[in-house]
Amino acid sequence: MRVVDTDITGVRIIEPDVFEDARGFFMETYQRQRYAGYGVDVDFVQDNLSFSSAGTLRGLHYQYPFAQEKLVHVISGEIYDVAVDVRRGSPTFGRWVGTALSSANRRQFFIPKGFAHGFLVVSDTALVTYKCGDYYHPEADRTLRWDDPALIIDWGTKTPLLSPKDAAAPSLKDIPSGYLPVYGEFK
């Protein structure tokens, strides 16, 4: 397994070992002890699965309080996956990292607490799964504009398919400070 650090501390790209043979392939998509050794030391409590059609953009989402780490993996198709640092006082506040995740590259993306997360489906359809470090708390579910001009994320489209909630999301500068996590409050 290979773990690659990104430009933002704590955000990691993971390339699990894949064992190929005449039948196909096998891979471990999570192993508590080994992932902890690579800094993904999380008691994951929930697994999610979403299916989306081409051009769908889900995000950018975070929970606060009840922040969640996420370990994202694509079962079929391809997405452009993005993590945005929304921790007040962080040296990388408002900065983001994006990476292609696909059933072909079999990469995983680890997103720590305090980051907003979103993805664009760039294949015909995509089946995306992710482990979460806390339960879903609808009252703490927060959304940040996918096209916030302050973030300058190059999604490669200006007309994604959005949920009504995501289409109405505020920019970072318009989110009340009490709704944003604080740098250093998470372990």
Ligand SMILES: Cc1cn([C@H]2C[C@H](O)[C@@H](COP(=O)(O)OP(=O)(O)O[C@H]3O[C@@H](C)C(=O)[C@@H](O)[C@H]3O)O2)c(=O)[nH]c1=O
């Ligand atoms: C996220 C979530 C949603 N739901 C329900 C609420 C709603 O009726 C329906 C669809 O919810 P949403 O529109 O928020 O789904 P979606 O836009 O896919 O939300 C997800 O987006 C990605 C980018 C993330 O990072 C996730 O944490 C989550 O926020 O599913 C749950 O029951 N449990 C959950 O954990």
